[in-house]
Amino acid sequence: MNIDTEAIRDRCTDPVFDRGQTYRREGRIQQLDRFDDLISAVVSGSNPYDVTIKFGGRSLETQCSCPYDSHGDCKHVVAVLLAIAGDPPKDESERIEAVLGDVSDEELRTFVHEILATHSTVREQFLTQFGDEHKSVEEYRQEIGHLFEQHADPVVFEAIDFSRFFDIAEQYRERDRYLAAATVYRALFEEVDEKFTWIDGAYDHYAQTLQTALDGYIDCVLVTDPTPEDFETYAGVLETRAATESEINNRQFWRALDNLEDRYDQ
Numbered sequence: 001m002n003i004d005t006e007a008i009r010d011r012c013t014d015p016v017f018d019r020g021q022t023y024r025r026e027g028r029i030q031q032l033d034r035f036d037d038l039i040s041a042v043v044s045g046s047n048p049y050d051v052t053i054k055f056g057g058r059s060l061e062t063q064c065s066c067p068y069d070s071h072g073d074c075k076h077v078v079a080v081l082l083a084i085a086g087d088p089p090k091d092e093s094e095r096i097e098a099v100l101g102d103v104s105d106e107e108l109r110t111f112v113h114e115i116l117a118t119h120s121t122v123r124e125q126f127l128t129q130f131g132d133e134h135k136s137v138e139e140y141r142q143e144i145g146h147l148f149e150q151h152a153d154p155v156v157f158e159a160i161d162f163s164r165f166f167d168i169a170e171q172y173r174e175r176d177r178y179l180a181a182a183t184v185y186r187a188l189f190e191e192v193d194e195k196f197t198w199i200d201g202a203y204d205h206y207a208q209t210l211q212t213a214l215d216g217y218i219d220c221v222l223v224t225d226p227t228p229e230d231f232e233t234y235a236g237v238l239e240t241r242a243a244t245e246s247e248i249n250n251r252q253f254w255r256a257l258d259n260l261e262d263r264y265d266q
Contacts, residue, residue: 004061006034008081011060012072019076029057029079035088035096043076052078057092066160069204121164128171134180140165140187141194148195157201162188162209169216182220186237196248210249214238214256222263231264 009017022031023043030041035209036089039053042116054061061070062081062190068074073081128134147160165184167181199206235257242253 001087003081008085011062011081012074012078013070016070016075017078019075019210020073020082023075023079024079028170029083032080032083032089034091034093036091036093036168039080039084040087041080043079045076049076052107053077053080053084063163065161065163066136067202068154069202069208071161076164083115089119091248107141117249126173128168133173134177136185137183137187137190140184141191144191144197148198154197155200156191156195156198159202159205162192166212166216169220173220173244178220178223182217182234185220189217190241193244193249194251197246201246207252210252214252218256218260218263221260226264235260 012020022043028044029041030044030048031040033040037055040057041051041053043049043064044150047066049064049066051065051117052063061071062077064074064076066074066076068076095196103111112126116126143164144165147162148156151158151160153206165188169181169184172178172184189210191215192206196206217237222229224230225236238253238257238260242250242257
C-alpha cells in the first residue's frame with residue numbers, strides 16, 4: 001500500500017490537490033480504516049462523504065459519495081490518499097483473521113444472523129452475494145424514487161448518491177448474473193429519467209448516471225447472447241423510454257437503442 005505525494009498529484013487537478021491538502025490539514029477526515037487492501041473513510045465537507053480506496057498491485061480504485069464529476073479524484077479522496085501516504089492505517093484484517101480462528105461455525109452463524117436481522121443494507125449485500133432471487137425493476141425504482149423524495153425541497157438541487165445500486169449491479173455481474181444486474185441498471189435509468197423534471201442542479205451528474213446505467217444495461221443484455229425474441233423485449237425497454245412525451249433524454253435513449261442494435265447485429 002505504497003503511494004507518494006507525486007502519484008497523488010498526478011491523479012487530480014492542481015486546485016483539487018490543494019483543497020485535499022487543506023481538508024487533511026483541517027482534520028476533516030473523521031474516520032479512516034483499513035481492511036487488507038481496502039481503505040474506508042468519512043470526510044467532512046458540506047456533508048459527510050464516504051470514501052473507499054482499493055489497492056490492487058499497481059492499480060488503485062477510488063470512489064467518493066460526493067457529487068464531483070470533473071477530471072480525476074475529488075478533494076475528499078485526495079485528503080484520504082495524503083493521509084495514507086503520511087501515516088498508513090493499521091490493517092484490521094490481521095486481527096480479524098486471528099479471532100476467526102477461535103470462533104466456532106455455530107457462533108459465527110449466530111453472529112451473522114444477528115447482523116443481518118438488524119442491518120438492512122448488509123442484508124441486501126448478503127442476498128446479492130449469495131441469494132438466487134433478486135428484486136424487481138419496480139422494487140428498485142421505488143427505492144430510487146424514495147431518494148428523490150428525500151432530496152426534493154421542492155426540487156432536487158444536489159447530486160444524489162446512487163453508488164449503492166451500481167455496487168449491487170457490479171456484484172451481480174461478478175457472479176455472472178447479468179440479467180439481475182440489468183434489472184438494477186434498468187431501474188436506475190427509468191427512474192432517473194422519470195424524475196428528471198424534479199432536477200434543478202448537478203445536471204452533469206444525473207446525465208452521467210443515466211448514461212452509465214444505459215451502458216451497463218446494454219453490456220449485460222448482450223453478454224447473455226439473447227434470442228431474437230428476448231432481444232426485442234430488451235430493446236423495447238429502451239424504445240419505450242425514447243418515445244416518452246418528455247423529450248429531455250429522448251436522444252440519449254435513441255442513441256442507446258442504436259448502440260444495442262448495432263452491437264447485436266455484429
